[in-house]
Amino acid sequence: MSHFSYQHGVLNAESLPLPEIAEEFGTPTYVYSKAALLENFGAYHDACKGRDALVCYAMKANSNLAIIDLLAREGAGFDIVSGGELLRVIAAGGDPGKTIFSGVGKTVEEMQLALEKGILCFNVESIPELHRLNDVAGRMGKRAPVSLRVNPNVDAKTHPYIATGLKANKFGVAFDDALDTYRTATSLPHLEVVGIDCHIGSQLLDDAPLLEALDKLIELIDTLETEGIRLHHLDIGGGIGVDYGAAGDKPPVPVGEYLGRLFARIDAWRNERHGGQPIKVIFEPGRSIVANTGVLVTRIEFLKPGAEKNFCIVDAxxxxxxxxxxxxxxxxxxxxxxxxxxALTYDLVGPICESGDWLARERDLAVEPGDLLAVMTAGAYGMTMASNYNTRGRAAEVIVDGGQVHLVRKRENPADLFALESMIK
Known part of the structure; x- marks a missing residue:
């Protein structure tokens, strides 16, 4: 169900009218629904009941401390891609022991921090990274738990910027090189090989590419076992898409069905070749947990008609x-x-000094200056990708819980943006 609906002619977040939130906190403001967040995570949790499985929320989608805290309370693990994200997990009360560290460019300092905090696993993406991690762990007197992110060369059929499983992408170890890379990993004295990882891309609307990738991982796991390399977990990544509402878009497969087919394939494999012996399964969902939990509320500053286009200029x-x-x-x-x-047809644009500054194109709207608009399904890759371009402070963030609203990130002001700068004397 949607937790953003019209009540008495006004769009609400749960039971709070968005104009009341805009009046209290200003615009632009990200507004999240707690109920939607818990419902989305619950779909994964319910699909994994009775299984050795861990849902590691991909923090890059939305890393607000309140979001992390709510998910940690529900038992979530976390997928991080920086030392800063690990510190966010810890600050929000999350468990480093349920945290996996992905990413192609982990620094020495980040590796040290992760080993000190006792993370669950490093998802390693290259042989040079294996050697660096082995050296760092050796100097610390530790053994680093690792899985290899294997690139299966599967087309996720998504936007090229969020496709990650092809040979042309920077991520992972090429499938053809994976066996030799595992041999290298097992030869290094300060590494403990524990798993395999795969993430082919984001905004996947059907499960065929993921099932294709899973079949390739299964093949590799069985080959590794013949060489005495036994893996304890299989990390199938994330990427399940969401419905942004575009006309003609194919709706995504529901999470329960998606995971059900994955588990069925894994169960058949384990029963046929491993006598029913289970393997821990890890997921890394991000967008599908937070995207539809949030909207960006913005106010119309001007309506500007033009010969070829009409522009609706907003403060976001x-x-x-x-x-x-x-x-x-x-x-x-x-x-x-x-x-x-x-209604007139407008391009929704902002005040930034770039022609690329647009939020939506060719939308039919009956509006006036001063009206509020909500950009929907904005909970993922909104605030985490925000910047201070044109010396603009980032938006406020609030979470609605029934009839209550909680400010979970204050709006930045220009003085905040100057704070780390200094002039030459």
Whole structure:
């Protein structure tokens, strides 16, 4: 169900009208629904009941401390891609022992921090990274738990910027090189090989590519076992898509069905070749947990008619929400308090000094200056990709819980942006 709905002619977050939130916290503001967040995570949790499985939330989608805290309370693990994200997990009360560290460019300092905090596993993406991690662990008197991120060369059929499983992508160890890389990993004295990882891309709307990738991982795991390399977990990554509402888009497979087919394939393999012996399964969902939990509320500053286009100029911009500019992503836009009258077709644009500063194109809206708009399904890759371009402070963030609203990130002001700068004397 949607936790953003019209009540008495006004768009609400759960049971709170968005105009009340805008009045209290200003605009632009990210507004999240706690109920939606817990419902989305619950779909994964319920699908994994009775199994040795761990859902590691991919923090790059939305790393607000309150989001991390709520998910940690529900038993989530975390997928991180930086030392900073690990410190966020710890600050929010998450468990480093349920945290996996992905990414192609882990620094020595990040490896040291992760080993000190006792993370679950490093997802290693190259042979040079194996050697660096072995050296760091050796100097610390530790053994680092590792899995290899294997690139299966499977086309995720998604936007090229969020496809990660092809030979042309920077991620992972090529499938043809994986066996030799595992041999190298097992030869290094300060590494403990514990698993295998794969992530082929984001915004996957059907499970065929993921099942294809899973079959290749199964083949590799069985080959490794013949060489005495036994893996304890299989990390199938994330990437399950969400419905952004674009006309003609194929809706994503529900999470329960998606995971059900994955588990069925894994169970058949384990029963046929391993006497039913289970293997721990790890997932790394991000977008599918937080995307539809949030909207970006923005106010119309001006309506500017033109010979070829009409522009609806709002106080949110590409620095607040980068997805449309970066990925040409379609985001739903709804009037918070719809008006009667004839709609005009507008491009929704911000005040940034770039022609690429747009949030939506060719939308039919019956609006006036001062009206509020909600950019829908904005909970993922919104605030985490925000910037301070044009010396614009980043938006406030709030979480709605029924009839209550909690400020979980204050709006930045210009003085905040100057704080780390200094002039030459």
């Amino acid at each position: 911009a590409m620095n607040d929400l980068m997805r449309p500019t970066l990925y040409q992503a379609w985001m739903g836009v709804q009037a918070v308090t719809p008006r009667d009258g004839q």
